[in-house]
Amino acid sequence: MASKPRPRSFRTLGKAFEKGDIALLECLDRNTGEPAYAICAINIRRQADCEPEIEMVPLGLMFNSDPYKMLISPTDPEFDQPEMKAGGGKRID
DSSP states (O other): OOOOOOHHHHHHHHHHHHHTOEEEEEEEOTTTOOEEEEEEEEEEEOOTTSOOEEEEEEEEEOOSSOHHHHOOOTTSGGGGSGGGSSTTTOOOO
């Protein structure tokens, strides 16, 4: 069974976009050293007697190749193959 959509998460993400608290951050892939682009939430940490700190919280990655070749949709029969299940055959929803 595919995981269920999380309406609260989508609303939170939508609010962050509306407020402009989302950024695209260029990073480096730790394994390859190639550029990677992360979608980040901007978290401003305010502390008394200090300058505010900006924390970039990664939420997702932009694809640098064809996502249709990389990903298996939950509607694809291949998705339910035993080797695709997490936790030794038990899917975590």
